[in-house]
Amino acid sequence: MKLPNLSMLFIALLPLYGCDNHSSVTEAEAAAVKVENLTPEEHFAKTLKDAESGSAIAQFEVGKLFDRGNGAPKDSAKAFEWYQKSAKQGNTSAQFNLGYMYGNGEGVPKDSAKALEWYQKAAEQGNTSAQFNLGIRYVNGEGVPKNSAKALGWFQKAAEQGDAYAQFNLGLMYYKGESIPKDSGKALEWFQKAAEQGDASAQLNLGHMYDNGEGVPKDSSKAFEWYQKGAEQGNTNAQFSLGYMYDNGEGVHKDSAKAFKWFQKAAEQGDASAQFSLGYKYGEGEGVPKDSAKAFEWFQKSAEQGSANAQFNLSIMYYKGEGISKNNVYAYAWANLAAALAAAQNVEHAQDLRNVIEEKLTNTERTEGQRLASNWKKGGPLVVNDSGSSGTGRPRK
Secondary structure (H helix, E strand, O other): OOOOOOOOOOOOOOOOOOOOOOOOOOHHHHHHHOOOOOOHHHHHHHHHHHHHOOOHHHHHHHHHHHHHOOOOOOOHHHHHHHHHHHHHOOOHHHHHHHHHHHHHOOOOOOOHHHHHHHHHHHHHOOOHHHHHHHHHHHHHOOOOOOOHHHHHHHHHHHHHOOOHHHHHHHHHHHHHOOOOOOOHHHHHHHHHHHHHOOOHHHHHHHHHHHHHOOOOOOOHHHHHHHHHHHHHOOOHHHHHHHHHHHHHOOOOOOOHHHHHHHHHHHHHOOOHHHHHHHHHHHHHOOOOOOOHHHHHHHHHHHHHOOOHHHHHHHHHHHHHOOOOOOOHHHHHHHHHHHHHHHHHHOOOOHHHHHHHHHOOOOHHHHHHHHHHHHHOOOOOOOEOOOOOEOOOOOOOO
């Protein structure tokens, strides 16, 4: 089964503690600053008093309140000041936030070396988010030379403490064989740990490995199960893969309507393969009433992203006048583009289509079609002039 590649990008740096849903202070810290029945302003005043008395936990909390603008005006510089006081007393959450603020120039001039220093302090005390962010910095060479071995080491430390992002990235390193022998079994193991914690990218990758029998016996039912988990969280590749399985009856009973549903979800998020599949469904009336105009619309979106199959179908639709007014020049332009990508994307007959259309053109039309194809840029339509654009074609498997 031909599906999108695994999710292979390392997840970006984690954000500030207390400023998103991934990370928060420890239960002990939260309990220490929790005050019942106070207004935000009263809570801020009480916490500030404790912070001024030297409480590292309260200092962290004041920094967080300034960061959020909760009970006091939002002020990144003051947030930084209080995080720094807390960090110097060894509070790892504050140390992590200092690293983040230095790394992003929030409340202080950007300084990658300082960011690294504070992440290192927090990481060495076992802060998993700092360990993860250090790993990302070594992957990307931010404030430090690229070093996959050190990245691996920090991901491993965070992963062993249960950090799902680190588990996912560790799985990628085993899968790709970066600074460690390639090991599909280990990759599967770490993807599984992250997937079980709800990481959608890991769920996609786990589905892919079951689907293709990598590191585990091939099991379409389990692949379907993991694709579904990722898809329900909005992962576009998982949504497309789930649509594909419904469409082909792999790991689940064939269901064109459900295939259409999942293709549509992925297509609306910009997935070119799903857009092509949705165009095909509309063109053939599979799982949805036949609608050539909508088929054209979705093929066009996919074609503009560089799908040779979609470009081929757009060409046919322009040539036949299906879902769009007949236009041999546009048909020829899209056929030229499809032919150029045919070998790389395994599209048959694109060159034949181009030649058939070319025979119907005048020299002027041929020149214009070639100009449109030559000037086309991925992500956009055929540019007719400074303000005009063209379209796209008919479904085929």
